[in-house]
Amino acid sequence: MSVFLKVLRTVCLVFLIFSCITIIALAILTTYNVIMRFFLGKPNSGVVEWSQMILIASMACLGYTFLDGRAIRVGVLVDTFPDKLNIAFEIFTGIVSFAFCILVGWRLFARIEIAMRFKEAYYVVGVPRWPMFAALGASFFSAALGTVSFVITKVLDIKTPKGKDIIRDNPELAFLALEEDAKEGSA
16 A cells, blocks of 8 residues: 555655646746836737646646645544544545546546547647646646545554554555654654
């Protein structure tokens, strides 16, 4: 199991780095457009479409969001539950999120064929739309992989009674403890 989680974390980390690069590109493009529009009076009409494409590409970080447990939580409701029920609720929402991400990703990949058949393209820049459907579909599939990891860790949490040493009893999960120590050390 730990090899699967390590590979999954690596894939999602690559997607996260790619997302950070696209957000930087989006900021540069937006700054360029503001300068051209307000200071030089010559707006670039293709910036809006390029921004849409870059924004779609930046959603590749969805998987890492779930993998790292940074999804939005409704603490008012969930924190009132006992620990076991809280973990069970998180497992349930993880499974629902997984199903949603798979469904949306599958539909986006099905949409690629339609976009290719009708030669759909962005109006101003002329770039085909189907790569954007593929990028967004891949983002939702990475999110689905992240939810798998999230659910696996929650299942391990519910199976481990309080006070039991999970690292000693499951040495293949030692990397999770090392990551937590690294996070605490960097904070």
